[in-house]
Amino acid sequence: MEMDLITRRQFIKKTGLATGALLFSGSLMSGKKYKKEKRPNVIFVFADQWRAQDTGFGGNKDVYTPNLDLLAKESLTFNNAVSCMPVSTPYRASLLTGQYAQTHGLFVNDVQLNPEAKSIGKEYKAAGYNTAYIGKWHINGNGRSNYIAPEYRQGFDYFKVLECTHDYNNSPYYDNNDTTKKIWEGYDVFAQTKDAQQYITDHANDDKPFLLFLSWGPPHNPYESAPQKYKDLYANKDIALRPNVPEKNKETAIKDIKGYYAHISALDECIGWLQETIKEKGIEENTIFVFTSDHGDMLYSQGQVRKQKPYDESIMVPLLLKYPDRFGKKGRIVDTLVNVVDIMPTLLSMSGLPIPKSVEGCNLYPILMGKQKDNIEGALIECITPFGEWERRSGGREYRGVRTKRYTYVKDLNGPWLLFDNITDPYQMQNLVDEPSAQKVKSELDGLLTKLLIQKKDEFLPGEEYIKKWGYTVNKWGTVEYTP
Template sequence: MAARRNVLLIVVDQWRADFMPVLGADFLRLPNLDRLCAEGVTFRNHVTTAVPCGPARASLLTGLYLMNHRAVQNTVPLDSRHMNLAKALRRVGYDPALIGYTTTTPDPRATGERDPRFAMLGDLMEGFRSVGAFEPDMDGYFGWLAQKGYALPDKRENIWLPEGEDSEPGATAKPCRIPKELSDSAYFTERALTYLKGKGEKPWFLHLGYWRPHPPFVACAPYNTTYRPEDMPALKRAPTPAEEGSQHPMLDFYLRSIDQGSFFKGATGAGASMDEAEIRQMRATYCGLMQEIDDCLGEVFAYLDETKQWDDTMIVFTSDHGEQLGDHHLLGKLGYFDESFRIPLVVKNPDAAARAGTIESALTESVDVMPTILDWLGGEAPRNSDGRSLLPVVEGNTPADWREFLHYEYDFRDVHYSQPERELGLHMDESSLTVVQDDNYKYVHFAALPPLFFDLNADPDQFRNLADEPEYAALVRDYAQKALSHRLKHAERTLTHFRSTPRGLEQR
């Protein structure tokens, strides 16, 4: 057992699971992540239970499904009554530090409508001590740049335009205008080392967040040319966006509404119009951004080695969600495809060295991370947690009653940057879907749109919807019942174990 208990929770942004070398992405060279996988347990079948950033991070840090925490979109508040990892860590004697962001909109009942946090995409979750914030509006990072002597342009975000005044925004091998020594990843790494060096011998918990490989998809030199477009994996998509969109009305809406400007500063044009060469270049840049994070993690790992804290520290590496990267003609994180929901999870537990290097196939979800960390630190997950501690799985003792399928959700109600409700003829409370998925089948249930059903053995990339095929009717029924039963079992239960009796209050 580790002499003292430190936890480093590394949360990257928009990193999909199949871009992990240990899981088959042999086109990537990430030695520090490889080291972590070699000394920890890598989970092959791990999903976020919600997308995009705000809902995903709410589930990760509260241990609750979207159906229970209800911070259903980036702009929707998180109820202040919910326990979260930071609050729970304080109960076991830790002062939880956070670098990065959580994209959390505050509960309006706990503040006022003029609170400036309601004019941004999201702020920091209650309970964390910020030691290197990116939010609000990236002011911390831009202030750091100015303090370093970098002359910011009038429009600060132009640092992520391609180098050269005549550069055309879009998929490019050109570097961005900021040098790597001043990148956002360098900023987070410096903040992490500053925090760690200040802790001395005291136990610590650090949420180390990185913005990358989140867009804009432009990398600092030399990461802009670290990978070649021709080495990128092949696209998974129908011959045309129109053919792709015929699968479902919601998919058709996003294929028509996503533009390149959200992924490349200053770019125009539809995301679905990108040709294969552009997408391969985008993927090469995406990998370059991963390479930069790996180099940054190397600096943090080296400090833990130097100070002999590596063996005292649980390290958890994960992402908030994935990225479509042109698969199914989509960009971003949305809908129901695996590319958006399957994410990395690596857990290095100093108490389970015998399992080092294992690739674990148990089905795991982002809601499991909070209970796992609390379990290792001697705490207890809240009664209403939808996740379970992974420590038995990490140690090779997966419980007999472990989950048999994965569950995740997506809420697509209107937000200020996307308005699907009118086009789809839905009320905001009808704009949602839930998924149950195992090794064989995937069922997607919509609140007010037709369902989807896929045979994953015959159609692993999910092009053929079988929900209306007569020969699959019994299976569709069975998986719909699984989805309903799962929802009933995980309905909010903070107080449902209490009973008033003639003898007074009892707990079950």
């Protein structure tokens, strides 16, 4: 492990990139004379629970993702994209604010993001953008099916949203300011994507650029609910399980993964529709298009399910970024570590907009443009308090950890818990935390993690302490109970 690398916060402080983003935007970055009205459109598409390991372009030969594979050939493909706190509400709050969960306070599901927060929708709106959000929201905390008033929409004007549902074939939503609940027609992913296509069509020739978020529910379970056409792709297909799936779980894992892949292939088709619309409307060159996911899914790797865990199947997500005007259309692999908190500052900088001082993430745009050396040392991963599908009765625990390009190191309240060399052990089957030969690396990683926690003023206390601080009401297992 290199000892001369600097941490994420030190990187920001040293370079001044968080407050000096405009130095790397507009004409200074590309040599072109861009006017304000020529700022790029931004289309940010993200799925729920789609792990990095399950794409064709990522090397999975079983899953059918031809449109994403084509997109990857024209995009930056991030090999080290991390979901800091891999669960729905915390991810979404970090995505919109560029802050870690301890700062914005949403470290459990079904609680509300401060309506006064400095968030990405507000920043783009203040800069003259049209703003839109379609799909799953999950940061309002007022029941999963209730109408969300404009003051809680974080700067998004066009708003076709439901807080949360995974009933993809009977999926309710609210249409902007209409308080009458409606139902997306058919499989909600298709209807939401078509609505996004219409939004793109309606705003492609506006004087103002637009910011569009499209948030899909699948491939999150229930796995069996994808349209039959896509389930048929895998009905008779032999599925190669990851080696870290225990023998006792294999039959169930294959069944669930086939349904999971069916959802993925349906979403992949939607990626193709979106790209066709962007090209047809003549805005491809000056549109930033991002595809990613909020977190992954264990799918019986390590004998576990769902998310929140510190293993790669849970924390690593696919991330593609296409922006022909700045990066051309010849795809390339990017090894730079990127965490969810880095997305907001990077997109703002790429769009020529200032980055609020409240942002804790790192602006990666200068690195991507070759103007700054990649000195990002590690991405923080954490569970501030276990809840939901990983309650204490299911083995859930608080942890803090760091994911580097090579290693995963994690501590729980009792001390060092996990250490994996992800190069020599890509399926994380050998925990090196007590191995004598790994103690030097362990010490270095522990030092890095300690610095990261000091910088974010994280005392790493029991989860109950943070619940008390934020005043959340939880059940005996630490979960905020919600109304459907």
